[in-house]
Amino acid sequence: MDHETLFTRACRVIPGGVNSPVRAFNAVGGTPVFVSSGKGSRLTLADGREVIDCCCSWGAVILGHADPGVTEAVARAAAAGTTFGIATPGEVEFAERLIARLPGMDRVRVVCSGTEAVMTAVRLARGATGRDLIVKCEGCYHGHSDGLLTKAGSGAMTAGDGAETAGDGLPAGILRHTLTIPYNDADALARVLDAHRGRVAAFVVEPVAGNMGCVPPLPGYLERAAALTRAAGALLICDEVINAYRFRLGLYSHGAGIEPDLVTMGKVIGGGFPLAAVAGRADIMDRLAPVGRVYQAGTLSGNPVAVAAALEVLKRLESDPPYKRLAARAKRVADGIDAAAVKAGVPLRVRRHATVFTPFASDRLPTDLAGARACDTALYARFFHGMLRRGVYLEPSQFELCFLSDAHTDADADAIIAAAEATLQEDC
Ligand SMILES: *Cc1c(COP(=O)(O)O)cnc(C)c1O
Numbered sequence: 473m474d475h476e477t478l479f480t481r482a483c484r485v486i487p488g489g490v491n492s493p494v495r496a497f498n499a500v501g502g503t504p505v506f507v508s509s510g511k512g513s514r515l516t517l518a519d520g521r522e523v524i525d526c527c528c529s530w531g532a533v534i535l536g537h538a539d540p541g542v543t544e545a546v547a548r549a550a551a552a553g554t555t556f557g558i559a560t561p562g563e564v565e566f567a568e569r570l571i572a573r574l575p576g577m578d579r580v581r582v583v584c585s586g587t588e589a590v591m592t593a594v595r596l597a598r599g600a601t602g603r604d605l606i607v608k609c610e611g612c613y614h615g616h617s618d619g620l621l622t623k624a625g626s627g628a629m630t631a632g633d634g635a636e637t638a639g640d641g642l643p644a645g646i647l648r649h650t651l652t653i654p655y656n657d658a659d660a661l662a663r664v665l666d667a668h669r670g671r672v673a674a675f676v677v678e679p680v681a682g683n684m685g686c687v688p689p690l691p692g693y694l695e696r697a698a699a700l701t702r703a704a705g706a707l708l709i710c711d712e713v714i715n716a717y718r719f720r721l722g723l724y725s726h727g728a729g730i731e732p733d734l735v736t737m738g739k740v741i742g743g744g745f746p747l748a749a750v751a752g753r754a755d756i757m758d759r760l761a762p763v764g765r766v767y768q769a770g771t772l773s774g775n776p777v778a779v780a781a782a783l784e785v786l787k788r789l790e791s792d793p794p795y796k797r798l799a800a801r802a803k804r805v806a807d808g809i810d811a812a813a814v815k816a817g818v819p820l821r822v823r824r825h826a827t828v829f830t831p832f833a834s835d836r837l838p839t840d841l842a843g844a845r846a847c848d849t850a851l852y853a854r855f856f857h858g859m860l861r862r863g864v865y866l867e868p869s870q871f872e873l874c875f876l877s878d879a880h881t882d883a884d885a886d887a888i889i890a891a892a893e894a895t896l897q898e899d900c
Contacts, residue, residue, distance in 0.1 A: 499869035500853040510537030512879035528875040536879020549780035563774040573722035579757035586713035586738035587615025589748040597674035599766040609655035611684035611841030625683035658696040665704040676709040682873040684844040685830035713738035743781035794878040798827040808889030816896035858895030
């Protein structure tokens with residue numbers, strides 16, 4: 473089926489034809505693609521074309537599409553009943569396995585999306601501190617709850633009025649409780665904490681920012697931010713919805729020597745299903761209902777099919793950690809695209825951090841949102857479409873991370889580089 477026809481039909485019944493805005497290709501133009509199936513590193517599009525996938529469901533797929541072990545675990549779980557609204561043994565095993573990899577954290581609660589996880593973490597921080605204000609960084613995305621949709625990067629940046637807010641429908645009274653500062657700027661954090669002394673409940677941050685493209689923390693930034701937050705009596709919420717289990721087993725924060733008070737996880741840990749989690753120390757987490765007075769709930773939270781998939785992925789990552797392979801392959805791809813851009817004389821530089829990367833249409837690598845916004849998004853759009861025509865699906869926006877899975881091979885890497893060489897020479 474051709475994508476034009478599908479998209480026309482979709483637009484009649486779904487706002488903008490998509491169930492999540494960035495899928496609509498608004499940032500790169502053209503008709504969005506539809507996927508019929510995926511296997512390993514490949515997607516088969518609705519028009520029958522096969523492409524190499526560098527989105528991997530925004531990082532939610534780390535073992536590759538339709539992994540046989542995950543597929544079997546899911547089939548077995550589904551055959552035993554898909555949801556009960558009653559606790560299941562799998563949830564206990566999943567929580568135990570996660571907690572075992574999260575030193576200093578005693579409890580985890582499973583929810584259905586990263587948005588919910590961060591919403592819950594923020595509510596917990598407010599409940600625990602008795603304070604209302606939240607500090608977040610410009611260009612970091614923490615899901616689409618009202619209070620966190622200001623200067624939110626990612627799809628909100630593409631869809632909204634240029635990163636100031638995500639647009640309409642956000643009450644001023646709620647946004648007043650969110651203060652924003654540049655990422656990678658600990659002095660700005662110190663100033664805002666000082667100006668609102670005794671009123672900030674939490675500083676929420678993506679340790680490796682991924683929603684303005686790949687922007688890793690500058691040396692010392694996270695350490696200093698953690699110390700300042702603690703000194704102000706506020707809680708540090710590390711939003712590791714992308715980061716957790718993408719760089720190592722467990723949290724990026726712990727690998728970097730940071731101890732968040734609360735952490736949110738999603739994408740990889742969901743095993744390709746709507747599953748995310750918030751974790752923290754018992755004294756904070758036990759404020760959640762039914763123990764405490766911070767309310768949070770969910771009909772499908774800890775869904776047995778999702779938990780089965782998530783458990784299978786977790787076990788596989790633990791028995792054979794893929795992180796060295798993933799980083800080596802990401803390096804091969806990133807270095808290859810970078811070299812191709814230099815050779816073609818195109819101002820496009822690839823920023824890689826371990827297992828993830830972003831081709832920035834700029835000759836300077838950004839350290840914050842202002843730097844990311846200086847990129848030539850029209851050039852990125854030409855690069856994206858040239859790559860797609862040549863069989864490589866990149867993220868349909870400049871302000872995202874590209875992901876590879878453990879199913880991507882060196883041959884895939886070389887095919888991506890060859891496509892980039894041709895695209896940069898001929899289309900950019
Ligand atoms: C994707 C993302 C979210 C939101 O997760 P959803 O499952 O899409 O609701 C929150 N925080 C970060 C850092 C993310 O990348």
